[in-house]
Every structure is written in structure tokens, then in C-alpha cells.
């Protein structure tokens with residue numbers, strides 16, 4: 001399959017929910033949520049794109065690097081490249097019913113695994129969570145389920161199921177703590193106090209898993225997450241879907257990285273190419289997550305499409321490393337910035 005066919009098939013399958021634009025920047029789908037867009041004006045979706053565009057890398061061509069190394073380890077997981085598939089749920093209400101929820105979860109999980117990396121799975125409705133977990137169980141726990149910040153026992157019930165599935169890492173997307181539809185549902189979500197977050201992390205560690213907090217945008221939250229024992233944070237604004245008034249993630253990332261001590265820092269939002277991956281690494285992220293490009297790839301080309309997308313990103317990343325004199329992603333850092 002070629003990219004043109006993949007994109008055409010994605011456009012048809014998603015039935016208008018995604019225009020599969022030449023550059024996915026939040027303009028065509030602004031305010032389409034449910035859907036693929038950013039919330040309201042989509043300002044924070046666009047901010048992700050513009051913040052990354054402002055970052056430039058330092059070109060270096062007089063060096064000894066010949067075969068850049070993209071393989072790395074994230075939270076103890078060996079990955080062929082520092083790119084994970086972000087949690088992506090709601091095929092029915094977000095993705096134009098392009099594939100059934102269960103099939104889509106399988107596509108991203110399997111596609112990521114065949115490319116040598118890993119997919120997160122999402123939450124929101126019981127169906128979405130169940131389908132994600134089923135897909136992860138089918139690959140012996142090789143996935144990172146990301147649970148919503150449910151109030152009360154719901155979070156802990158899901159956490160136990162993630163542990164039973166054999167996963168090594170679990171996440172919580174705390175930035176959905178105010179999503180109105182969820183807040184009004186029978187299972188409300190809420191922000192977490194330090195005591196609540198510490199209890200969640202403690203329970204996760206007792207079950208033998210690492211804990212990743214997704215949706216951190218401020219130094220204060222990053223430091224609190226570290227103090228509460230989180231193993232990783234994802235600097236994320238949920239792809240501009242949680243709050244329109246926040247900055248792009250590439251703008252928020254450097255200060256967070258400067259202040260965090262040991263915790264692993266990942267980032268997502270607007271990453272569209274290998275060059276974008278290298279920019280995030282140069283800003284201090286250990287690895288990135290990709291959202292919408294993976295939806296298009298999965299809808300258009302199923303497992304093969306996800307694998308194609310990741311292989312293309314890996315090639316582009318290696319190309320960028322050669323052009324900046326970066327021998328290994330482990331060595332990427334601020335010295336690569338222009």
C-alpha cells in the first residue's frame with residue numbers, strides 16, 4: 001500500500017469526521033469535538049503546531065555519525081524509536097465509525113508492536129476501555145492503557161484489570177478532569193489532590209506497574225507529580241481537546257524538563273514528522289506520542305498503515321539525526337537547537 005491510497009481510504013472510512021488534510025493543523029476541524037478537532041476555537045491544537053514550527057535545529061554536517069541509532073528504552077520498555085502511539089478512543093463519536101472500536105484498538109496495538117514500539121489505549125466509555133484492554137491482552141500486555149481520572153473506586157477497578165492483563169505501565173489522562181460530558185456522567189471525573197495522586201501511584205507500584213501521568217503543562221504539576229512518585233509525565237494538552245486557553249506543548253516543555261529531577265518526561269501534540277520528533281527530543285522529551293497521524297494511518301491502512309507511518313517517522317528521524325550530527329536519540333538534547 002502507498003501513502004496516497006492509505007489517505008484516500010482513511011478519508012472515505014472516516015466519512016467527513018477527518019478531512020485528512022495535507023497538513024494536520026486543527027484548522028479544518030476546529031471545534032469538532034466529538035470529532036477529530038480541538039476544543040472550541042481549537043487555539044490550543046493550533047498552538048501545538050505553531051510552537052513546534054518555531055523550534056529550529058542546528059544543522060551540522062562535518063562529523064563522524066553515519067548510522068544514527070533510533071532505538072531507546074522508555075520506562076524499562078525497549079523501543080525501536082522514541083515514538084509511541086497515543087491513547088485514542090471513541091471511533092464511533094470521534095472518527096466517523098471508520099472501524100469498530102475493538103478493531104481500531106487491535107490495529108494500533110499490533111501496528112505499533114510490529115514496528116518495534118508500543119501503543120497506549122484510551123478510555124472514556126466502558127466500551128472504549130474494554131476494547132483497548134482486550135487488544136492489549138491479545139499482545140501479552142504490550143500496551144499502556146490510559147485510564148480517565150475517575151472519582152472514587154472506578155479508577156482502582158480499572159487499574160486492577162490493567163495489572164491482570166500483564167501490562168508494565170499504566171497511565172491516567174488527568175487533563176480530562178473537567179470534561180463536561182464525563183463530569184455529568186454517572187461516573188464523574190475530577191482533578192486529584194496530592195494525597196489522592198500518591199495513593200494512586202502507591203497502588204500502581206504495589207501491583208508491579210509503573211505510572212505515567214498524561215496531561216501536565218505546568219512546572220508546578222510536574223513537580224507535584226514527581227513528589228507523588230509518578231514514574232513519567234506526558235507534557236500534553238490532549239491534542240488541544242481539553243482547554244483552548246493553554247500553550248502549545250513544545251513551548252511548555254523546556255521549563256518542565258529543567259525543573260524535573262529523575263522522572264521521565266514524554267510529550268505529545270502536533271508531532272507530524274521525524275523532524276518534529278527530533279525537535280521534541282532536543283527540547284528535553286525522552287520520547288513522543290502521536291495521535292491524529294496514527295488515526296489516519298490506522299483507518300487508512302490498518303496494522304500495515306500504522307507500521308508504515310512509524311517506519312517513515314523512523315527514517316525521517318534518522319535523516320534529521322544525520323543532518324544534526326546526533327549519533328543516538330539518547331544523546332539528543334538542547335545542543336541540537338539552533
Ligand SMILES: Cc1cc2nc3c(=O)[nH]c(=O)nc-3n(C[C@H](O)[C@H](O)[C@H](O)COP(=O)(O)O)c2cc1C
Nearest residue numbers: 086087088089094122123173238239269270291292
Ligand atoms: C479522536 C481522539 C481521541 C482521543 N482519545 C484519547 C483518550 O481516550 N485518552 C487520552 O489520554 N487521550 C486521547 N486523545 C489525545 C491523544 O492521546 C493525544 O494527546 C493527542 O492526540 C496528541 O496530539 P496530536 O493528535 O496532535 O498528535 C485523543 C485524541 C483524539 C484526536
